[in-house]
Amino acid sequence: MDLAIRTDGLRRAFGSVQAVNGIDLHVPTGSVFGFLGPNGSGKTTTIRLLLGLIRADAGSVWINGADICTQRSVALAKVGAIVENPALYPNLTGREVLRISTVLLKLDTSEIARVLEIVDLRQAADRRVRGYSLGMRQRLALARALMGHPKLLMLDEPTNGLDPAGIADMRRLIKTLPEQSGTTVFVSSHQLSEMEQMTDHVALIKSGRLLFQGRLDSLMAQTQAALVIDTSDIEVALATATSMKLDAKAGPNGIVVTSPIDVKARARLITALVEVGCSVSQARLVEPSLEQLFLTLTADAQMPTDRMETMS
Amino acid sequence: MIALLQAECLKLRRSLIVLLILSIPTMVFLLGVAAIATGNSTDQWNNMAMSGAAIWSFFLLPMSATALTALIAQLEHGSRAWSYTLALPYPKWAVFTAKAVIIVLVMAVISALIGVATIMSGIVAGWIAPETAMQGDLPLALMGGILFKMWLTGLLVVAIQFAVAMRFESFAVPVVVGIAGTFVAVVATSAQAGLYFPWLMATNILNSDPERAQQALLMGSLGGVLLFALTIAWLSRRDWH
Structure with a gap:
């Protein structure tokens, strides 16, 4: 499999804090790869290591097949990035900020109009960045990252500061980039519901360690749907489920059965509940969201290694 | 490197750079005119x-x-913006070298304008108060030579300020270092060891002892080039957050 990003045993500590702890990241070319983790989990540090902004204590990084340490210019030649904040020059206009990039990347100035169009910032292009809202700055930073048709786009929390319409636009753009231009998008976020809608591969990071990486659908397939039964007789329903050796807990309107339960067992449980006099108003299977899954995974002290999907 | 230099120039648009370049020679010009026209200055061009x-x-x-x-x-x-600038497909040393080159060139421009301002102040003061008109030939070669040597000697102070300004995120740190250096220079003006203090090296170009002037020129210029090189190597290796 072609990899846009590959890291081997990447480590970085700040004092006694191990910010990145032996990360082996494999980002397939052409994917929209969500890099997910809570605040302070090591996402931004990892991105800085990927871009060579900080040095690794151990391990190596390859970007588009080139080593970031020994072939830096080759590795970064076709990479667009936004790291943490949109890093722009407030004394310049949006167009002037992009003009700098055309000079540095040796691009035709027509590229400015193209990227402004993509992020819908043409109207404000000749205003100074100082007067831009955070959302506009984020869009301008994205426009700059898109200059020169990068093969790899690294976006650190790209929806920060965007309004709902801006978030939807960003999501649409990110989803279409691999198909339109073959760009690999590596996007970090703690907004899991957002990531669920736009990524096809994910890596979950907590305390500098990867908990999972692989296809989003394989991650979701590892999880168990919960059976939610709405009833007013919660105590009786819980006792009935427990007597059938099922794990269950009280929910807002009834009980939630978390044990694996097949169709027959489901029918047996509902029948038993009716027989003991529970008024069952609804029973449904609820697939866990990425967010719930993430919370479950990060609650585990140690993730079993068999949950790491093989990528290569 | 050309692209990096061009980008550095573009970044300076609408910054305070023009004000900085023009204000200092303007001050020298106005002070010169006032001093000469009020009879508080020499009447010799040299x-x-x-x-x-x-x-x-x-x-x-x-x-x-x-x-x-x-x-x-x-x-x-x-x-x-370091996270953008230093993630470009250029060696980090090239990014910092471009900044250093721009700074050294702007210092050369200001030096040249100081020469123009000094001479213009003598000419204009002569128009305002003809009795104070300067005597002798215009000291173009003398002025040019001194300012060129001062520019070279000043490289060490420029390199020190460059290192501090690039390293520290706060604007206050390089300003405090600059003010402190200048203050110590004022106090140590006549000290024998003042020759070795970077902030006094450029002034020593005017030293009546040509040997001390030469020593200051060598220490300031070579020390400046060396410190620039070390600073660029150090900045290229450190972490950028």
């Missing part, structure tokens, strides 16, 4: 050139270096 150069080297050169390096560093620090 002495006038030396006075202008002394004011520049003693106080305005270190202050210009402080302000200029801080301005250029703050373009990146202030907007946290």
